[in-house]
Amino acid sequence: MKNSVKIIFHIDLNAFFCSCAMIKEPYLKDKVFVVGGSSTMRRGVVSTSNYNARKLGIHSAMSINDALHIYPKLVIVPTDFKLYKKYSNHFFDYLKKYSDLILPGSIDEAYVDMTESSKTKHPLDLAKEIQNGLYETYGLPCSIGIAPTLFLAKMASELKKPMGITVIRKKEIVQKLFPLPIKDMFGIGKKTYPKLIELGILTIGDFIKEEYKKKILTLMSEASYLSYLEHILGRSSDEINPDKYGIPKSISNETTLNYPMDEFDAIFEIIKEQLDESYRRLIKEELVCKTVGIRLKDTEFNMMSRSFTFNEYTDDFDKIYDQILELFEKNYDQKPVRLAGVSLSQLLLKKDLKIDINLFNYQEFTKREAKMYKKEIVK
């Protein structure tokens, strides 16, 4: 009973921002276009490219200028997060018809535990039904991966795009996962990838070979290495617990300036605007925070972050503002700044805070202090 195999779907909306743009502006269908750029337009990057653009080698994170260099007639569509949020909500609402166990992976992807629904219908039929449903109802194409764990489902959905359906069973790991290039492994990015190649590790199958273990451990901790092994061998998490993923871990806003600035007041003005944005969201979602921080990037792209943790949770604007100002005063070194931002973290629902207050005036203390305080009372 406990060891029964689960059926996890990973559903990935293909080129989501582009799909939304095409729903709104159908004439884009035959164009080579990207979503991206920035308000200043000169300094943008590609957020998402449509499949026509991908064929030409235009990809996410590429600068708009480079993309234009490849294809001068490229259409650049500005991002429209309200639109994406609307269709993202449609997407998740649609999935609720099939399961209560849904974990958002991001705005455009979801892990769904389909074990229950699969008792009355074949998983492949369910996948086709969902795929067609999303496309016909909303015009959203997707790829679906079906596997016994979240990681394998994610890897499976990547294998056939757009509008693919791919199954990876546990016994197919060697056949389907091992031959994949190591850069396709979820979690291996542009820093680690070239280092692995240098060690002679070209595929996922290479990664798990005992002979490479020592070399890999020079690149990452043993914990990370072992965790990758568990993922690959199909022994990682198959749990989707909606209760666990309620509130965000952090709220942040940052912006790249139109040009580098070195005046204290001018930079702090930008920081204030970012704080206003983040604070608005904190209040809107009825959260309190315990840690606040600033981020600055210099003209050489070095990022600096400084943070401060209060002794208690708060949503008091003046208190947060004063701390942000102090962090900036203490750490700003007069050098030109390219980007400035703020972050609020260690978040808690305000209503959950009240429970703590009722218990022990908890919010007046750090957890450690509260523990000591409790002990005193017991005495």
Added chain:
DNA sequence: TCTGGGGTCCTAGGACCC
């Protein structure tokens, strides 16, 4: 005519407590 913005998770050292 280079290089966005919003996130998550991990690591590593130091402080502090038991």
Added chain:
DNA sequence: TCTGGGGTCCTAGGACCC
């Protein structure tokens, strides 16, 4: 007299993902 070990929290930075 020389020097524990486990645990949590804080801070800064980095890798990665969409």
